[in-house]
Amino acid sequence: MSARAIWKGQLLVGRHQVTVKMYSAVEDRTVHFKLLDRKNHAHVQQEIVRKDTGEPVEPDARRKAFPLGNGEAVILQPEELASLEPPASRDIHLCRFVPAGLLSDQWYDRPYWLGPDEDEDRYFALARAVAQKQAEGIARWVMRKKRYLGALRAEGDYLQMITLRRSEQVMAMPEVQPAKSKAPSEAELKLATQLVDSISGDFDPAQWHDEYRERLSALIEAKLHGRKVTPLRPREPAASSSLEDALRASIGQGRKRA
Template sequence: MRSIWRGSISFGLVNVPVRVYSATESHDVRLHQVHGEDGGRIRYQRKCEVCGKVVAYEDISKAYDDGDRTVVLTDDDFSALPAEQAKEIEVVEFVPADQIDPIRLDKAYFLEPEKSALKPYTLLRRALEDTDRSAVVTFALRQKTRLAVLRVRDKTLLLQTMLWDDEIRAAEFDILDQVPRVSAKERDMASQLVESLAGDFDPGEFTDDYQVQLRQLVEAKLEQGDTLDTSATFGEKDEDGEGAEVLDLMEALRRSVDKSKERRKTQKKASGESSGQKARKKA
């Protein structure tokens, strides 16, 4: 991994030099725009409205227009801002971990300590673990002041940027002011459905079906070209599935519970057979 930023965490008089790395990456199949007739790549050109010339990316500057005047801001202008020069992740306060609403969370970054900072880095990590708190921090990255939360993930400090208060919309739906009558039987059946699907979250059990199928489609088209039969590749579409049937709420809940129980039995049986096969191989 390549670090995208270097700075330091400051809490009280303690300073912890760190390197910042992106904690996530996309697994999407990369697609390009092409001309459908001949497959030629579509390229976008940045043209100046004044001189009509194509402008290279490195020659493009940002500007603010108030309607009457335009102020051009260069990279040197941005780098001169005190916040941009700070290179400091300042701890503002330590808050209970459960007070951070997940809706605020944005991009995640791993923080790696410099060799000389391993002890204070470890001390901060253990302090967060011992108190079950997260650190609310501010810092500047890519020409923006960021609000973020600093928390522990395994042996690493994880920095996760947060949305500002005015960036989160309020959910104002008039229909929710109406309170429909929900019977005790319906609530009981809904609880049974929740229990039938209860478990411990394991992200490794989930796959991005769309990307898997897209890769399958790309590989099939590479082999067969435009003669590809998608029904042979993916199977026929189910036009008359059970989902099209109109069910009342109680019946839908009842069928869902039964279906979930049946699925659990199948998974348990498959898991038992898999364990038995591994045991026989060892023997």
């Protein structure tokens, strides 16, 4: 089954246009539950009610407000909020290209694939050029009544767009005071280096599973078939007497796994 595009647009690089389709690059696999009444298993639902009286409030009667403190707030009308929405557009403006790796990871938010729509030659030419230049394009666009900032990069033969966080969302590393103002000893540094070396290798994403989701699925399957399930809880690791002891133990475990 082919992937389904979630949005269509066109990349604008100067006067150059490349039509693209946008696809999700990640998938939410969270297990979702329904709420029931424990007495009779009837479905329950949440309701918006007045805090003072508990009376339900219909959607048309609700208003958003910005709290000012001291019990006061600025009330915003739906038409006022609607006037702030950006005009609809299918244009993805590439503002500039920067060297790949210039942005730290904390700037990146959610990835999307960009696939060719009509002119495949232009699409793959742009993807190859971005890859050869080892660059990322800073882009801005409007999608579903919201403005986005993103980084365009090449992944293999294709293009990927990762939405970026805004500057007011990205925090610098705070000044952290160490518990003890002393440099590690040569022995501790050597052991730490050995620890890194002992578990170095390639990254295989197939090795890493959502263990909670797998155990939850097994629990649901077992209850579905009437089997009794005994939950397994991981043992707490014993506290090490020192950093050196912890490092030695970790190195030993790494060598056993190897």
